[in-house]
Amino acid sequence: MNNDTGMIDRAATMAAKATPPRLVRRVRGLSDKAIAWLFIAPTMLLLLVINIFPLIWTIQLSFTNYRANRPNAEVVNVGLRNYERLLTDPDVWIAMQTTAQFVFWSILLQTVIGFTLAYLIDRKFRGHAFWTTVILIPMMLSPAVVGNFWRFLYQPQIGLFNYIVSFFTGIEPSSFEMLGSVSLAPWSIVIVDTWMWTPYVMLICLAGLRSIPDYIYEAAEVDRASPWRQFWSITVPMALPFIMLAVLFRGIENFKMFDMVNLLTGGGPGSITEVASITLKRQAFEAWRTGPSSAFAIILFVAVFGLANIYVKALNRVKQR
Amino acid sequence: MSTTQTKPPESLRKRPIYLRRGPMENLATAVIGLGFLMMFQPFALALYTWSFVTLLAGTVMFIVVSKFPE
Numbered sequence: 001m002n003n004d005t006g007m008i009d010r011a012a013t014m015a016a017k018a019t020p021p022r023l024v025r026r027v028r029g030l031s032d033k034a035i036a037w038l039f040i041a042p043t044m045l046l047l048l049v050i051n052i053f054p055l056i057w058t059i060q061l062s063f064t065n066y067r068a069n070r071p072n073a074e075v076v077n078v079g080l081r082n083y084e085r086l087l088t089d090p091d092v093w094i095a096m097q098t099t100a101q102f103v104f105w106s107i108l109l110q111t112v113i114g115f116t117l118a119y120l121i122d123r124k125f126r127g128h129a130f131w132t133t134v135i136l137i138p139m140m141l142s143p144a145v146v147g148n149f150w151r152f153l154y155q156p157q158i159g160l161f162n163y164i165v166s167f168f169t170g171i172e173p174s175s176f177e178m179l180g181s182v183s184l185a186p187w188s189i190v191i192v193d194t195w196m197w198t199p200y201v202m203l204i205c206l207a208g209l210r211s212i213p214d215y216i217y218e219a220a221e222v223d224r225a226s227p228w229r230q231f232w233s234i235t236v237p238m239a240l241p242f243i244m245l246a247v248l249f250r251g252i253e254n255f256k257m258f259d260m261v262n263l264l265t266g267g268g269p270g271s272i273t274e275v276a277s278i279t280l281k282r283q284a285f286e287a288w289r290t291g292p293s294s295a296f297a298i299i300l301f302v303a304v305f306g307l308a309n310i311y312v313k314a315l316n317r318v319k320q321r
Numbered sequence: 322m323s324t325t326q327t328k329p330p331e332s333l334r335k336r337p338i339y340l341r342r343g344p345m346e347n348l349a350t351a352v353i354g355l356g357f358l359m360m361f362q363p364f365a366l367a368l369y370t371w372s373f374v375t376l377l378a379g380t381v382m383f384i385v386v387s388k389f390p391e
Contacts, residue, residue: 083373087369087370087372087373088366088370090366093366093369096360096361096369097361097362097363099361100361299373302373302376302377302380303357303360303376305380306353306356306357306376306379306380306383307353307357309349309350309353309380309383309384310350310353310354310357313346313350
């Protein structure tokens with residue numbers, strides 16, 4: 001034992017002797033705060049380069065007529081004209097409404113189904129771990145894969161979806177087209193998004209339900225509270241911060257939703273499923289109007305940022321209760 | 322039995338309402354909510370036009386007032 005300690009001491013003395021005295025002085029001279037800054041500096045630098053700099057550049061571009069396909073053309077400062085045009089354009093207004101409808105319905109369905117599934121899984125029936133894994137599979141797939149295979153499922157001639165609907169309702173499978181119909185196309189996207197992201201909401205709700213201590217339910221049973229009363233007075237209030245967190249995450253994601261809509265309908269038929277991100281992509285990479293599309297990106301950013309602020313405040317209030 | 326009422330600290334009592342964090346955060350939240358509803362409502366284009374300014378004002382206000390002391 002003593003022999004080991006002696007060896008460690010000798011090794012430490014040798015390491016200290018091998019370190020150049022100037023470096024020792026320099027490291028010893030650093031305060032704790034400076035060392036902390038040294039550790040977080042690479043992350044800060046990375047954040048500045050990949051997050052802050054593009055944001056500032058986008059803000060700057062939003063006041064210009066810059067076109068990315070003509071990098072050598074003269075860039076003119078147009079002031080607030082890009083914002084003015086976007087905020088008086090009825091097409092952009094309709095895209096915003098489409099986004100809002102899409103976000104509302106998909107989040108409502110995901111929250112209701114996700115919480116119900118979490119509640120059922122939390123009952124801990126036989127094989128619940130297996131079913132949890134099965135339910136989580138859609139979330140693990142790539143949106144590009146999901147978009148492509150749902151396009152096949154929605155095929156009116158060979159698609160499985162139409163046959164399942166036909167089996168339950170008796171409607172002819174080829175009599176309706178989910179992706180080609182003006183009334184059904186928005187729902188087709190809501191269905192796919194709900195199918196893919198309900199497991200995510202379920203997972204967060206399950207964490208919330210598992211965090212409720214058993215003794216609260218035991219106390220409620222002693223007080224002869226009915227299961228219904230226990231659900232509304234214990235389960236829902238205690239799982240609420242988790243539900244709100246899931247809604248916040250999904251809300252922010254759905255506002256930016258692009259890949260699934262682009263793969264399934266591409267904004268069509270007509271412009272019925274043209275959400276804000278599709279309009280943005282068309283302006284930026286089809287019309288090459290980089291300046292106005294930067295302004296549009298900033299408008300969406302402010303909307304999501306404002307919503308997140310309200311939500312975090314509400315979340316804190318719920319947690320303090 | 323003596324009834325003692327807890328008074329707020331001296332610094333808080335002197336602070337006007339527009340420098341208090343709680344009420345101003347609530348106001349900023351209301352402005353953001355209003356701007357959000359204006360942006361996504363389907364009734365009037367004029368409301369949509371002014372929605373961004375409202376949202377931006379609410380968000381900036383929220384960032385500023387959330388730095389006020391409790």
